[in-house]
Amino acid sequence: xxxxxxxxxxxxxxxxARVLEDxxxxxAERITHVTTLAAAREVLRTQPPDAVLLDVSLPDGTSDxxxxxxxxxxxxxxxxxxxxxxxxxxAFRLAASGVRAFVPKPLDLARLEAVxxxxxxxxxxxxxxxxxxxxxxxxxxxxxxVRDTLVDEALAKSGGSVRGAAKLLQISRQLLxxxxxARD
Numbered sequence: 001x002x003x004x005x006x007x008x009x010x011x012x013x014x015x016x017a018r019v020l021e022d023x024x025x026x027x028a029e030r031i032t033h034v035t036t037l038a039a040a041r042e043v044l045r046t047q048p049p050d051a052v053l054l055d056v057s058l059p060d061g062t063s064d065x066x067x068x069x070x071x072x073x074x075x076x077x078x079x080x081x082x083x084x085x086x087x088x089x090x091a092f093r094l095a096a097s098g099v100r101a102f103v104p105k106p107l108d109l110a111r112l113e114a115v116x117x118x119x120x121x122x123x124x125x126x127x128x129x130x131x132x133x134x135x136x137x138x139x140x141x142x143x144x145x146v147r148d149t150l151v152d153e154a155l156a157k158s159g160g161s162v163r164g165a166a167k168l169l170q171i172s173r174q175l176l177x178x179x180x181x182a183r184d
Contacts, residue, residue: 002027002120004078008049009033010040010066011082012058016107020053023109027116036060041069048073051120054099056083056090064090067097076126078119082107098127151179 007028011017012035021031032047034040037060043049044066052070056063063081070079081094084105091102100119103112133142150169158164166176 002117003029004050004120005029006047006049006051007031008040008043008052008077010037010052010058010063011035011055013055019109020107020112023112024053024116037063037066040066044069044073049077051078052080054079054081056081056086056094062090064093064097067094071098080112080115080119082112147179148183151176 004027007024007030009017009020009024009031011020011033014035017033017035021033024031028051032043032049034043035058037058054063054066070077076098079099080101080103081091081099082103082105083090086094086102094102101115103115137145151165154165154168155162158168162176162180163173166173169176
């Protein structure tokens with residue numbers, strides 16, 4: 001199972017949350033458990049998580065009202081929804097807004113582990129964030145932001161090596177050097 005630094009567990013059942021914390025403690029350096037949407041919003045604002053395990057129905061509403069808050073987190077967290085009562089419409093809306101997987105309750109822990117591993121093995125979905133930005137950010141600004149973010153991340157992953165970053169980005173070293181020179 002893949003490891004994350006910070007997992008936000010949003011689950012109103014304290015007993016289920018304890019079980020999930022026990023199961024996921026070896027997969028997250030830190031787990032923050034909250035029971036309401038309001039508490040989840042506070043954590044998203046002050047301690048952005050790498051991954052979110054999200055109950056669909058909570059005492060103060062349904063998790064689809066949290067989707068804009070999740071899309072505002074940078075970098076986008078991996079989101080897995082769990083529910084025993086989600087409608088097909090809710091599941092579709094969650095998927096369209098960046099929720100990577102849906103696990104029904106009662107939870108099958110082996111299934112949860114498989115979904116966790118599969119979800120964290122790929123990059124977060126960018127589509128929902130792109131759709132949420134339409135009309136809010138000028139296209140040229142957004143293109144620059146995406147390019148700069150990808151370049152910075154590739155440079156960080158390659159230890160500052162332009163050659164290594166170009167390889168990660170699958171572009172020529174000369175093109176990457178041109179992009180870097182244009183920044184200065």
